[in-house]
Amino acid sequence: LLVLHLFVLFPVPVTCATRGVDLVQDGVVVLCPPDCSHWTGSVFGTGVYASISSVCGAAVHSGVLGPTGGHVRVHKLQGRHNYMSSYAHGLQSQPLHSWTASFKLTSRLSTTHRADGNIETTDLKLKLFVCFFVCFFVCLFVCFCADCQMDIAVVIDSSSNIGQRRFNLQKNFVTKLAAMLRVGPTGPHVGLIQASDSPRTEFLLTNYTQPKELLFAIREVAYLGGDTNTGKAIMHTAETFFTQENGGRRGHPRVMMVLVDGWPSDDLEQAAMLARESGINVFLVSVAKPAPEELATVRDKDFMKKAVCKDNGFFSYLIPTWFSTTKHVKPLAQRLCSLDSLLCSRTCYNSVNIGFLIDGSSSIGEGNFQLQLDFLAGIARNFDISDVGARIGAVQFTYEQRLEFGLFDHSNKEDAIAALRRVPYMSGGTATGAAISYTTQNLFRRTARGRNFLIVVTDGQSYDNVRGPALAAQQQGIIIYAVGVAWAPLEDLKAMSSEPKESHTFFTREFTGLAEFIPPLVRGICRDFTENN
Numbered sequence: 357l358l359v360l361h362l363f364v365l366f367p368v369p370v371t372c373a374t375r376g377v378d379l380v381q382d383g384v385v386v387l388c389p390p391d392c393s394h395w396t397g398s399v400f401g402t403g404v405y406a407s408i409s410s411v412c413g414a415a416v417h418s419g420v421l422g423p424t425g426g427h428v429r430v431h432k433l434q435g436r437h438n439y440m441s442s443y444a445h446g447l448q449s450q451p452l453h454s455w456t457a458s459f460k461l462t463s464r465l466s467t468t469h470r471a472d473g474n475i476e477t478t479d480l481k482l483k484l485f486v487c488f489f490v491c492f493f494v495c496l497f498v499c500f501c502a503d504c505q506m507d508i509a510v511v512i513d514s515s516s517n518i519g520q521r522r523f524n525l526q527k528n529f530v531t532k533l534a535a536m537l538r539v540g541p542t543g544p545h546v547g548l549i550q551a552s553d554s555p556r557t558e559f560l561l562t563n564y565t566q567p568k569e570l571l572f573a574i575r576e577v578a579y580l581g582g583d584t585n586t587g588k589a590i591m592h593t594a595e596t597f598f599t600q601e602n603g604g605r606r607g608h609p610r611v612m613m614v615l616v617d618g619w620p621s622d623d624l625e626q627a628a629m630l631a632r633e634s635g636i637n638v639f640l641v642s643v644a645k646p647a648p649e650e651l652a653t654v655r656d657k658d659f660m661k662k663a664v665c666k667d668n669g670f671f672s673y674l675i676p677t678w679f680s681t682t683k684h685v686k687p688l689a690q691r692l693c694s695l696d697s698l699l700c701s702r703t704c705y706n707s708v709n710i711g712f713l714i715d716g717s718s719s720i721g722e723g724n725f726q727l728q729l730d731f732l733a734g735i736a737r738n739f740d741i742s743d744v745g746a747r748i749g750a751v752q753f754t755y756e757q758r759l760e761f762g763l764f765d766h767s768n769k770e771d772a773i774a775a776l777r778r779v780p781y782m783s784g785g786t787a788t789g790a791a792i793s794y795t796t797q798n799l800f801r802r803t804a805r806g807r808n809f810l811i812v813v814t815d816g817q818s819y820d821n822v823r824g825p826a827l828a829a830q831q832q833g834i835i836i837y838a839v840g841v842a843w844a845p846l847e848d849l850k851a852m853s854s855e856p857k858e859s860h861t862f863f864t865r866e867f868t869g870l871a872e873f874i875p876p877l878v879r880g881i882c883r884d885f886t887e888n889n
């Protein structure tokens with residue numbers, strides 16, 4: 357039924373020689389080429405044509421098709437006696453005494469069967485239904501393939517534990533997975549590392565970008581034996597595998613799928629942390645997990661939780677045995693390609709550390725202080741704050757400095773923004789330089805370069821020098837945005853902000869004007885992040 361209706365739905369291209377008998381389906385729409393009007397010898401009848409007639413010739417004769425060709429609908433009819441000849445629309449048709457079947461033609465869109473209105477409506481509904489399903493599956497297929505732009509490192513288990521036989525089953529599984537992923541120059545790239553005593557990179561992401569070559573390369577991988585030093589392998593992969601020199605593509609999500617037979621012999625935690633920090637989404641596929649009686653020998657029972665990008669179930673995958681892995685190929689391939697779920701991919705939204713330096717001086721007043729907090733909360737709201745995502749922290753300053761909350765104090769967005777809104781107004785003088793130094797030392801301790809941003813808000817002249825502390829902060833990899841209100845001198849703001857000054861300096865007369873800086877500020881942070889990563 358589906359196939360038949362597809363014929364009704366999508367026009368069938370035909371030639372001038374195509375006869376009515378050649379078309380199987382009633383009501384089919386055909387696409388005629390131009391210039392069928394000289395097929396005079398093969399059109400029998402008038403209005404109703406014998407089924408040996410040229411469909412497109414008859415269409416010209418009956419007036420539903422012009423000389424340039426186009427779509428016509430063919431309706432099947434019973435055989436008749438006496439097909440009459442006539443001259444119409446520049447074409448002479450032939451007479452025929454009798455024939456076993458006939459057809460007539462209408463334009464594609466016309467509804468001839470007024471009496472059969474219900475049938476036409478049902479037909480139309482069915483067509484829409486079919487169309488919906490066809491489109492749905494086509495989209496599903498296209499989207500699934502087109503969206504998978506990941507760089508994927510497959511870490512396989514090559515330890516003595518697994519043994520040659522299961523090692524081969526593992527290769528088989530990886531081959532099927534790679535086939536399902538449809539690698540290609542613009543699609544996903546796959547490279548392979550073996551975990552054993554020491555990790556061994558078998559091939560890099562760009563070595564095989566044709567499916568055939570890749571599948572062949574996987575089959576050729578030789579078994580190593582030794583310990584299951586999965587941690588070492590993750591570390592090795594996180595450090596070297598995705599670099600641009602090794603074929604990692606800028607801006608493509610990074611995925612590491614680690615296969616473990618049984619359990620690892622070393623510790624995964626440090627390695628996994630490095631992978632997360634490097635923007636790599638670690639999946640752990642555990643096959644033949646430890647039985648209860650084996651757990652005593654497992655070095656770290658929580659190895660799965662610690663290894664993965666995030667312990668939310670999505671990054672851990674259990675396969676009971678190597679002997680039935682086929683049904684896991686597709687769900688796993690889909691997970692590796694689910695862009696929205698790859699929480700460890702680094703984008704400006706999920707990878708930055710933003711410090712807010714809040715002016716608490718007396719000149720501001722309680723009302724404007726709240727507007728200042730609104731502004732900063734507005735910025736924060738744009739980022740994916742979580743324990744694997746972006747982080748925010750805040751310092752309030754007058755002559756003194758107070759760490760309101762650190763980058764690692766809140767692990768979700770609601771908590772972090774609530775903490776920001778709760779910051780109590782200090783009231784006092786203005787020493788912006790000292791505040792920048794304090795923040796550099798206290799807020800941004802233990803953070804990676806290239807992702808640290810400081811937003812300084814101030815409403816007045818600083819009593820101390822700002823240039824020196826700001827330069828020191830910038831040398832430590834902190835990018836500074838200076839936002840001035842009311843009496844803040846432009847020279848001070850420019851002395852603090854990072855280069856290029858124009859895009860890192862903002863000024864407004866009133867606190868109510870702060871809100872409109874949110875979009876350009878967020879865009880600026882993303883631009884800086886992209887340039888540095």
Ligand SMILES: *[C@@H]1O[C@H](CO)[C@@H](O)[C@H](O)[C@H]1NC(C)=O
Pocket residue numbers: 558559560562563
């Ligand atoms: C993979 O590519 C790298 C760099 O292009 C090259 O040095 C290496 O020999 C290749 N490895 C294989 C297995 O083809």
